[in-house]
Amino acid sequence: MARSLRSPALPHGLYYDRNFVTTADRAEIVDWLATIHPIWERRYAAHHPPPPGREQRWLLRPVYWLGNWQFACLDYYHPPNGVRHRCVRAEPYPPVLRRLVARAERIARRLYDGPDMPAGWHLNTCLVNFYGSRLEGGRRIDTARVGEHKDFEPGPVASLSLGARAFFQFVSGSRARERAAVACQQWLDDGSLQIFGGDRWKRRLFHRVQRVDRKGVVFDLNTERFVTRRVNFTFRYVPDEHIVAYAELPPDAAADVREYVEQLARHSTFFHRELAARADALSARPATPRSAAP
Numbered sequence: 001m002a003r004s005l006r007s008p009a010l011p012h013g014l015y016y017d018r019n020f021v022t023t024a025d026r027a028e029i030v031d032w033l034a035t036i037h038p039i040w041e042r043r044y045a046a047h048h049p050p051p052p053g054r055e056q057r058w059l060l061r062p063v064y065w066l067g068n069w070q071f072a073c074l075d076y077y078h079p080p081n082g083v084r085h086r087c088v089r090a091e092p093y094p095p096v097l098r099r100l101v102a103r104a105e106r107i108a109r110r111l112y113d114g115p116d117m118p119a120g121w122h123l124n125t126c127l128v129n130f131y132g133s134r135l136e137g138g139r140r141i142d143t144a145r146v147g148e149h150k151d152f153e154p155g156p157v158a159s160l161s162l163g164a165r166a167f168f169q170f171v172s173g174s175r176a177r178e179r180a181a182v183a184c185q186q187w188l189d190d191g192s193l194q195i196f197g198g199d200r201w202k203r204r205l206f207h208r209v210q211r212v213d214r215k216g217v218v219f220d221l222n223t224e225r226f227v228t229r230r231v232n233f234t235f236r237y238v239p240d241e242h243i244v245a246y247a248e249l250p251p252d253a254a255a256d257v258r259e260y261v262e263q264l265a266r267h268s269t270f271f272h273r274e275l276a277a278r279a280d281a282l283s284a285r286p287a288t289p290r291s292a293a294p
């Protein structure tokens with residue numbers, strides 16, 4: 001059950017602090033953002049093909065993950081059944097995010113308890129979403145939105161926003177009538193922290209970003225073919241036993257994400273090492289004896 005804390009106008013279970021990030025911390029995050037190289041992912045892959053009626057597609061925006069990477073083609077973390085080989089160990093948080101996450105965790109622990117705060121909960125996973133416009137044939141195509149969905153990681157989610165403000169909504173579901181039933185909506189401002197958890201906001205309702213303001217500056221980032229005007233960090237919890245190193249992925253899953261890991265390794269020492277660790281693990285494996293080969 002959530003207690004109200006600093007967000008008197010919001011329903012129980014929701015928290016919002018418009019001024020969570022200080023000017024100095026904001027500058028440090030923006031400096032760090034300029035050092036990473038977000039990637040474009042496709043939704044499916046050779047060993048994880050689209051289900052009947054669905055087509056292969058690119059995600060709407062470039063992304064980056066910290067803590068562990070939930071590649072779209074591995075189908076994201078979805079307990080109770082979809083937990084194995086979906087969360088691949090990724091870079092740790094930079095110092096400024098570590099400090100902010102520690103503060104967000106303290107707030108969340110005061111807000112939620114019982115079934116809303118799972119044992120072992122800590123915000124060890126972060127999806128960094130880049131919102132803006134895709135550059136295509138000299139045109140700018142605005143993709144600054146996210147359709148209604150749920151985040152299936154257990155426990156509360158903390159969401160930190162930078163840049164142009166976003167119009168965020170909770171809705172009843174993903175079918176036409178449910179999409180129109182808005183349970184709560186608010187603007188997420190530059191430097192704000194939003195936390196949502198509990199049965200209603202996390203487990204039952206869906207959430208989405210309807211649009212992002214076009215006013216304001218754009219970020220100077222390494223987002224290829226994309227102009228970024230908002231960056232959102234959603235911090236989540238994946239039980240540590242469900243996070244695997246790239247070297248531990250089974251061959252099919254490793255093959256599906258290899259191009260992404262190679263792309264990341266071009267700019268990231270962490271992923272460079274993870275690639276090398278898989279190559280080492282494979283070369284150290286005893287060769288199958290000829291007589292045992294099929």
Ligand SMILES: O=C(O)CCC(=O)C(=O)O
Nearest residue numbers: 127129146151209232234
């Ligand atoms: O950008 C946001 O504010 C929300 C992002 C989101 O819904 C998600 O990452 O699951």
